[in-house]
Amino acid sequence: MKYFEFSIEMASADNTLTSDDDIIDMTLEPVLVLARLSQVSLQPVGTKLYIRDGMVQIHSTGIMQPIVRWMSGDSREDLTYLFEPIRKFTEIYQKRATKEQQSLMKQLIRYAVSGIEKLRETYGSYKIVDHSLAYYQTFLIHCGKLSIKTSATKRSPYMSGIDSPIEIPPLPLEDDEEYTEKEMSKIAGIWTMEDLRMVCSIIEDISGSSNQDQKDARMKTLESFLKTKEVDIRRIIRENQRP
Secondary structure, three states: OEOOOOOOOOOOOOOOOOOOOOOOOOOOOHHHHHHHHHHHOOOOOOOEEEEEOOEEEEEOOOOOHHHHHHHHOOOHHHHHHHHHHHHHHHHHHHHOOOHHHHHHHHHHHHHHHHHHHHHHHHOOOOHHHHHHHHHHHHHHHHHHOOOHHHHOOOOOOOOOOOOOOOOOOOOOOOOOHHHHHHHHHHHOOOOEHHHHHHHHHHHHHHHHOOOHHHHHHHHHHHHHHHHHHHHHHHHHHHHHHOO
């Protein structure tokens, strides 16, 4: 049973970090972005994200982290690329997913909110970044109708009036029925219900385990599984870029 299908044209933006102002097409697959944010919830404060070849990756803490990030041109400003896949995920959740699909997606939303909280602790001294992350967080909280108490989120300007809904920006005007059917078919079959169920199950096992060896083993399993999804996504993107 397919989880959902939608466009590979999920996010694109200009990356101006390089000296020659090359335009880098950031194609971020929404479910994978939520899965990576969920993965951050299992990591210590100081863990960061980076984007490479259109995929969001985990950058673990360590003495070499700042040097590696500087040499690779990674920046906290890259977090702005997360908004579009998050928006598309919430659009699918609210308007296209079945109740069974929503149940699994809501679990992933809850984990992702916790992961964003870890990122907010990491970037707490950078107010602009923190406000952006707070907005993503609140966006997901409203989407999944999560309880603030269970979400354990920090207060932020976006948390005031939490009981009133946040309006989710609509998809592009060209997102009519014919366009949607055509574009969604490009990435069909990447995520199944069982895939998402497995991701949520692994994250729950890691969160509830007190045995560090078991945690490490399950973390490797989760990373390996997400890597296979990256391979699938890259393959489909390449196939659809051929003339």
